[in-house]
Amino acid sequence: MAEQGKSQGKSLGELGLTAQGGRNPFIAGLAVDSREVRKGYLFAALPGTKVHGATFVETALELGAGAILTDAEGARIAADALSRSEAALIVAEDPRQTLAYTAALWFGGQPETMVAVTGTNGKTSVATFARQIWTELGFDAVNLGTTGVEGAYQAPLHHTTPEPITLHRMLAACADAGITHAAMEASSHGLAQRRLDGVQLKAAGFTNFTQDHLDYHATFDDYFHAKAGLFTRVLPEDGVAVVNIDDPRGQDIAELAAERGQRVIRVGRTPLADLQLQGQRFDATGQELRFGFEGKSHLVRLPLIGGFQAENVLLAAGLVIGAGADADRVFETLPHLGTVRGRMQLAATRANGATVFVDFAHTPDAVKTALTALRPHVMGRLVAVVGAGGDRDRTKRPLMGQAAAENADLVIVTDDNPRSEDPAAIRQDVMMGCPDAIEVGDRAEAILRGVDALGPGDALLIAGKGHESGQVVGDVTYPFDDAEQASVAVSALDGGMA
Numbered sequence: 001m002a003e004q005g006k007s008q009g010k011s012l013g014e015l016g017l018t019a020q021g022g023r024n025p026f027i028a029g030l031a032v033d034s035r036e037v038r039k040g041y042l043f044a045a046l047p048g049t050k051v052h053g054a055t056f057v058e059t060a061l062e063l064g065a066g067a068i069l070t071d072a073e074g075a076r077i078a079a080d081a082l083s084r085s086e087a088a089l090i091v092a093e094d095p096r097q098t099l100a101y102t103a104a105l106w107f108g109g110q111p112e113t114m115v116a117v118t119g120t121n122g123k124t125s126v127a128t129f130a131r132q133i134w135t136e137l138g139f140d141a142v143n144l145g146t147t148g149v150e151g152a153y154q155a156p157l158h159h160t161t162p163e164p165i166t167l168h169r170m171l172a173a174c175a176d177a178g179i180t181h182a183a184m185e186a187s188s189h190g191l192a193q194r195r196l197d198g199v200q201l202k203a204a205g206f207t208n209f210t211q212d213h214l215d216y217h218a219t220f221d222d223y224f225h226a227k228a229g230l231f232t233r234v235l236p237e238d239g240v241a242v243v244n245i246d247d248p249r250g251q252d253i254a255e256l257a258a259e260r261g262q263r264v265i266r267v268g269r270t271p272l273a274d275l276q277l278q279g280q281r282f283d284a285t286g287q288e289l290r291f292g293f294e295g296k297s298h299l300v301r302l303p304l305i306g307g308f309q310a311e312n313v314l315l316a317a318g319l320v321i322g323a324g325a326d327a328d329r330v331f332e333t334l335p336h337l338g339t340v341r342g343r344m345q346l347a348a349t350r351a352n353g354a355t356v357f358v359d360f361a362h363t364p365d366a367v368k369t370a371l372t373a374l375r376p377h378v379m380g381r382l383v384a385v386v387g388a389g390g391d392r393d394r395t396k397r398p399l400m401g402q403a404a405a406e407n408a409d410l411v412i413v414t415d416d417n418p419r420s421e422d423p424a425a426i427r428q429d430v431m432m433g434c435p436d437a438i439e440v441g442d443r444a445e446a447i448l449r450g451v452d453a454l455g456p457g458d459a460l461l462i463a464g465k466g467h468e469s470g471q472v473v474g475d476v477t478y479p480f481d482d483a484e485q486a487s488v489a490v491s492a493l494d495g496g497m498a
């Protein structure tokens, strides 16, 4: 859509596309949405979850589309409209993948050294740590994903893995701005829809695999295969796979990668790991790690809360090493890593020393992980504020409640982006897993109640929104920031001591 960056236009042939009847028109831009087509554009009419994009070919042609990329079914749907037009028709077996390659060629540039990370939880954290390590090593680096483009080039993103046109526009802008290193998140939606198939990866990472997104993927296996595609399809054979093998599905990924001839760096606590976490000691503000790599032992202090962040850090270190950096130099940077925004972030401290953390845990496993990770840093009781999003996987709600009940001493159930659903009904779903919890719909009030419950040595975990800056109710997004609300609550209760 729009002006499509620096490109002045390219022929279909230059974009690696072959049209039926040998037509080779000059293409002025790319669009996946018919409403964004301009004169001379290629319109990718993709099979969708609700409708086939080919339904909109007529509109695209009226707006001046010069070429249509679709699949055989799309060509049938649009046959009538196409027969009355001069537009070139490209029929591809997998038009989403073809679009990804086309977008890569259209925009031309991407940072020289790119890595991607997939998994249910930890993608944003790993991508952010990889960027921080590269920055410490002196490279101009970014991470791209849920929190936007961050680092030496910054821009907002609406998706964790943007569709290929947006993705490659952004990568080209990064490369133009001198960015040489980029770590991106590969969401399961992004992988299933081939959004990053045009990205040239040096290494790819796998964090873990637990329940999420069963609203989109038909089965758990489909969800797994979407993620595995990062290694079986996107990462080339000479790429390096960096895999958490403490996760049982990580072992499957490591095998798939090895079968493709990729070098595998196994990360984990197990003796089978190449980058092995051997010991961890926690204190109020961070942790010390002992780990081994290639016969050497290392001891570093991480200024980070949460045992799982050590797994994420080692995975990030593995990715940076896999992408070509010297291991010892990489390990020297680890004490300088900083908190990832909205992930185990210390948001406020009460006058009595009790602490308030904001975390993005929004799956059953993440709620459990975040709470158990906080435990060793906390002397007293652990309080959790938790809620589940509307218009998302409903089956995870009671499991999130249960994870909170099993791992916190007091649970407060509240709203988290109810979207088009009835907020009270979502809270009921969550409460099924934690019937003894306190229910407080208004999130600001829930945070206030949670902070109020804290005695000396206690800690509060506010789960679910992390870095988010709004509460989505119906079609309206109200400004809302958990970290800010934590400070407000502490000020209100302790008189300006946030």
Ligand SMILES: CC(=O)N[C@H]1[C@@H](OP(=O)(O)OP(=O)(O)OC[C@H]2O[C@@H](n3ccc(=O)[nH]c3=O)[C@H](O)[C@@H]2O)O[C@H](CO)[C@@H](O)[C@@H]1O[C@H](C)C(=O)N[C@@H](C)C(=O)N[C@H](CCC(=O)O)C(=O)O
Pocket (backbone or CB within 6 Å): 032, 033, 034, 035, 045, 046, 047, 048, 049, 050, 051, 052, 053, 054, 056, 158, 159, 160, 161, 162, 163, 187, 188, 189, 190, 193, 216
């Ligand atoms: C569920 C999902 O992923 N949907 C994506 C999918 O749309 P769809 O298959 O549902 O589209 P559809 O409504 O059936 O329409 C089919 C096609 O017709 C086109 N169309 C539609 C209407 C029209 O007037 N003209 C037109 O051309 C659409 O652009 C689409 O290409 O294909 C579209 C085009 O590639 C994507 O933009 C769209 O992402 C939407 C925006 C989305 O919100 N996706 C979310 C769920 C997502 O991807 N999230 C993940 C991360 C989640 C996480 O980890 O938590 C992410 O990476 O951000």
Ligand SMILES: Nc1ncnc2c1ncn2[C@@H]1O[C@H](COP(=O)(O)OP(=O)(O)OP(=O)(O)O)[C@@H](O)[C@H]1O
Pocket (backbone or CB within 6 Å): 119, 120, 121, 122, 123, 124, 125, 126, 146, 160, 185, 207, 208, 308, 309, 311, 312, 342, 343, 344, 359, 360, 361, 362, 365, 366, 367, 369, 370, 466
């Ligand atoms: N390695 C891990 N294992 C288990 N849970 C984790 C791990 N890393 C992070 N988490 C939990 O998951 C939450 C989200 O972390 P993060 O944002 O890094 O994941 P993500 O995979 O990018 O999520 P999303 O799919 O929403 O983009 C964290 O706030 C934390 O509670």
Ligand SMILES: N[C@H](CCC[C@H](N)C(=O)O)C(=O)O
Pocket (backbone or CB within 6 Å): 362, 388, 389, 390, 392, 416, 417, 464, 465, 468
């Ligand atoms: N990328 C995730 C984020 C969920 C965060 C949580 N606050 C919610 O709204 O459910 C999703 O869209 O499912």
Ligand SMILES: [Mg+2]
Pocket (backbone or CB within 6 Å): 123, 124, 145, 146, 147, 160, 185
């Ligand atoms: Mg993310």
